[in-house]
Amino acid sequence: MPIYKLFIEIVGDLPLSEINDDVALTYVETLKKLPANMNKIPAYRGKTIELVGAMMLEQNDEWSLQRRYMQLEGLLSLSDNQSARLSAVIN
Numbered sequence: 001m002p003i004y005k006l007f008i009e010i011v012g013d014l015p016l017s018e019i020n021d022d023v024a025l026t027y028v029e030t031l032k033k034l035p036a037n038m039n040k041i042p043a044y045r046g047k048t049i050e051l052v053g054a055m056m057l058e059q060n061d062e063w064s065l066q067r068r069y070m071q072l073e074g075l076l077s078l079s080d081n082q083s084a085r086l087s088a089v090i091n
Helices: 002-012 021-033 049-078 082-090
Strands: none
Touching: 002 021, 002 049, 021 049
């Protein structure tokens, strides 16, 4: 995607007189959150910035949940004492 189209998608079609430091900062911060070569990744190709952001959040949530459950299983296996196992999971 050409840079000017990406700029318009992120900040909107603003007249040049309205583009200021805040608009530029919004653009740069949004770019930092997007995956590099976004249009070369098949899952993101042709998607809007909002949709790519939502997809990335969903992937991050899934990763966090998987990571959390792996940690809970690890805590359960640390103790042979049933009450210690339960308190480790509850706390």
